[in-house]
Amino acid sequence: MIEFRDVTHAYDARTVLREVSLTLSERRVGIVGANGSGKSTLARMINALVTPDQGSVVVDGVDASRHKRQVRRSVGFVFSDPDRQIIMPTVREDIELSLTRTELNRAQRAERTRAVLDRFGLADHVDHPSARLSGGQKQLLALASILVTEPQIIVADEPTTLLDLRNSRMLREVFAGLDEQLIVVTHDLDLVDDFDRVLVIDDGRVVVDDLPGPALTAYRAMMS
Numbered sequence: 732m733i734e735f736r737d738v739t740h741a742y743d744a745r746t747v748l749r750e751v752s753l754t755l756s757e758r759r760v761g762i763v764g765a766n767g768s769g770k771s772t773l774a775r776m777i778n779a780l781v782t783p784d785q786g787s788v789v790v791d792g793v794d795a796s797r798h799k800r801q802v803r804r805s806v807g808f809v810f811s812d813p814d815r816q817i818i819m820p821t822v823r824e825d826i827e828l829s830l831t832r833t834e835l836n837r838a839q840r841a842e843r844t845r846a847v848l849d850r851f852g853l854a855d856h857v858d859h860p861s862a863r864l865s866g867g868q869k870q871l872l873a874l875a876s877i878l879v880t881e882p883q884i885i886v887a888d889e890p891t892t893l894l895d896l897r898n899s900r901m902l903r904e905v906f907a908g909l910d911e912q913l914i915v916v917t918h919d920l921d922l923v924d925d926f927d928r929v930l931v932i933d934d935g936r937v938v939v940d941d942l943p944g945p946a947l948t949a950y951r952a953m954m955s
């Protein structure tokens with residue numbers, strides 16, 4: 732469970748989140764809103780990549796600002812730009828790096844790596860140089876390297892920006908099958924239309940908080 736307790740945040744003099752209070756306990760929560768409305772800032776707080784100026788973010792009872800390492804062990808964060816995340820020379824090594832922090836033995840790690848690459852359609856690219864993957868393949872690899880560690884909570888910031896229609900649909904299915912709690916920031920409204928809850932952010936505030944149907948209808952009306 733993720734709690735935002737009266738969170739306000741500014742970058743320099745510019746306030747980007749204003750008194751946000753939320754309890755997120757649903758399995759899949761979508762966050763939508765205009766460019767610059769504060770969505771990524773909100774999402775990054777769940778993993779303590781940004782710490783609030785005022786108020787607190789509490790993840791499963793743990794204050795994210797005070798216990799960053801502990802919170803990061805249970806929250807996997809997928810960046811919108813996969814180049815921020817992919818660091819190893821080959822696809823296999825990148826996935827295996829994520830698994831070094833787990834207690835799996837070598838054979839288990841190899842099996843987990845094979846399975847996740849298969850699931851993301853990257854099985855033919857195991858020994859491929861990561862740098863030479865296409866943008867979409869990199870985005871899938873970045874996601875795979877987080878999902879493979881099975882964090883309790885996954886936060887994904889615009890995970891479909893580089894994906895073609897087929898891979899966007901594949902990702903939708905992957906998300907539908909996850910047991911972990913999933914928080915997704917996106918401009919791809921189809922991605923969250925079967926989620927349990929959708930938040931619409933406008934100018935640093937949660938202005939709509941509802942089921943996807945009414946929330947996305949309200950958002951479309953706001954943007955028209």
Ligand SMILES: Nc1ncnc2c1ncn2[C@@H]1O[C@H](COP(=O)(O)OP(=O)(O)OP(=O)(O)O)[C@@H](O)[C@H]1O
Pocket residue numbers: 742743747764765766767768769770771772773
């Ligand atoms: N590190 C930073 N330093 C200064 N300003 C920042 C920083 N990160 C974000 N901002 C500003 O804060 C505001 C909110 O940014 P944020 O990335 O949270 O918005 P967003 O809703 O995710 O936008 P988008 O849909 O365009 O990705 C923007 O005006 C942005 O320029």
